[in-house]
Amino acid sequence: MAQITPEVVLSYTKPASGYLCPLNANTFGIEFLKFEIKEYDTNTVVYQVAREPDSEPLPEVLDPEIEDMIRSVKYTFPASFLKFKTVRTLLEFCVGPQPVSNLRMIERHFFKDKLVRTYDFEFGFCIPNSTNSWEAIYDVPEYPAGVINDYVTSPWAHKSDSFYFVDNKLIMHNKAEYQYVQD
Amino acid sequence: MRVLMVGLDNAGKTTIVKRLNGEDITTISPTLGFNIKTMSFKGYKLNIWDIGGQKTLRPYWRNYYEKTDALIWVVDSADLARLEDCRAELHNLLREERLFGATLLIFANKQDIASALPVAELEKALNIGSITKRHCRVVACSAVDGSGLLEGFDFVVHDISSRIYLFS
Numbered sequence: 345m346a347q348i349t350p351e352v353v354l355s356y357t358k359p360a361s362g363y364l365c366p367l368n369a370n371t372f373g374i375e376f377l378k379f380e381i382k383e384y385d386t387n388t389v390v391y392q393v394a395r396e397p398d399s400e401p402l403p404e405v406l407d408p409e410i411e412d413m414i415r416s417v418k419y420t421f422p423a424s425f426l427k428f429k430t431v432r433t434l435l436e437f438c439v440g441p442q443p444v445s446n447l448r449m450i451e452r453h454f455f456k457d458k459l460v461r462t463y464d465f466e467f468g469f470c471i472p473n474s475t476n477s478w479e480a481i482y483d484v485p486e487y488p489a490g491v492i493n494d495y496v497t498s499p500w501a502h503k504s505d506s507f508y509f510v511d512n513k514l515i516m517h518n519k520a521e522y523q524y525v526q527d
Numbered sequence: 528m529r530v531l532m533v534g535l536d537n538a539g540k541t542t543i544v545k546r547l548n549g550e551d552i553t554t555i556s557p558t559l560g561f562n563i564k565t566m567s568f569k570g571y572k573l574n575i576w577d578i579g580g581q582k583t584l585r586p587y588w589r590n591y592y593e594k595t596d597a598l599i600w601v602v603d604s605a606d607l608a609r610l611e612d613c614r615a616e617l618h619n620l621l622r623e624e625r626l627f628g629a630t631l632l633i634f635a636n637k638q639d640i641a642s643a644l645p646v647a648e649l650e651k652a653l654n655i656g657s658i659t660k661r662h663c664r665v666v667a668c669s670a671v672d673g674s675g676l677l678e679g680f681d682f683v684v685h686d687i688s689s690r691i692y693l694f695s
């Protein structure tokens with residue numbers, strides 16, 4: 345397999361097929377502990393998940409279905425989410441005993457196989473055995489009513505790939521699918 | 528704009544960032560790494576890097592100096608016992624070449640506490656007078672009652688933007 349670099353994933357024009365690195369590419373013990381999405385103005389929680397760090401490493405060989413369960417998420421959001429003006433996301437993660445020299449996240453969002461948004465964030469260095477957080481507060485562009493309707497009537501057509509690189513080497517790749525329901 | 532926020536542990540760094548956003552400040556636990564906050568302030572996009580200040584974490588600060596536009600040093604003005612430690616760490620940091628161009632804001636935090644040192648005395652204790660050749664301001668503040676925070680961040684974004692304007 346060709347080396348997957350940030351440039352490569354930034355050139356994708358539709359969701360990646362399959363996972364572009366094995367689970368054990370994450371040799372740094374990076375684990376996500378908490379992810380939260382809130383509407384900023386009302387402080388309403390839209391999504392929240394938290395977990396303790398793994399007590400045991402994953403087995404070497406995983407059933408593909410179980411692997412998919414670990415690496416992909418299906419989100420169901422209220423349609424009003426598409427009308428939020430300002431969104432706040434919080435990601436909390438820990439790293440293992442090795443220093444992480446340069447962590448970068450690239451997230452690509454597609455709707456009906458068309459690129460709609462890219463997030464590209466450089467965390468940089470992570471301290472050994474640290475727990476870190478990244479909170480982003482950002483304004484969401486206003487969607488025309490037709491677009492909102494399109495998202496609502498096309499469940500799971502919104503997909504995303506999240507890629508994590510250390511020194512430009514892919515160490516994690518997760519996927520998500522979204523549906524929006526009328527509230 | 529990349530803002531690096533450091534200082535001794537317990538100075539109030541995390542509380543200041545939360546308070547600036549009007550968030551709940553009653554449940555803050557010690558920072559065991561970094562807390563990055565991406566937000567807009569007065570039309571500017573800020574990436575604030577709040578790094579843990581415990582003794583074991585301080586040697587790692589140097590990994591976060593690159594591309595820093597402003598340095599915010601937070602002081603617990605009521606922690607008289609650690610003022611000398613605070614002074615030494617601050618001046619260590621200011622010797623760092625990669626931070627020479629950065630705007631410096633010193634937050635004299637916890638001014639709501641009765642025993643807190645007033646700014647003039649704090650400046651003496653931290654030897655602020657010796658800091659020349661850089662844009663530096665000391666602002667009295669309290670993360671608990673919110674006073675001084677806007678003044679401090681205003682200074683930071685204005686100073687950075689005037690510099691960016693000058694060199695672009």
Ligand SMILES: Nc1nc2c(ncn2[C@@H]2O[C@H](COP(=O)(O)OP(=O)(O)O)[C@@H](O)[C@H]2O)c(=O)[nH]1
Pocket residue numbers: 534535536537538539540541542543552555556557558580601636637638639640668669670671672
């Ligand atoms: N009285 C008072 N307490 C404060 C102030 N700012 C922070 N604190 C408290 O100081 C402690 C340490 O704050 P924290 O933000 O975790 O410090 P950090 O280690 O610098 O991030 C917490 O118990 C805060 O509630 C302040 O302005 N006044």
Ligand SMILES: [Mg+2]
Pocket residue numbers: 540541542556557558577578579
């Ligand atoms: Mg802190």
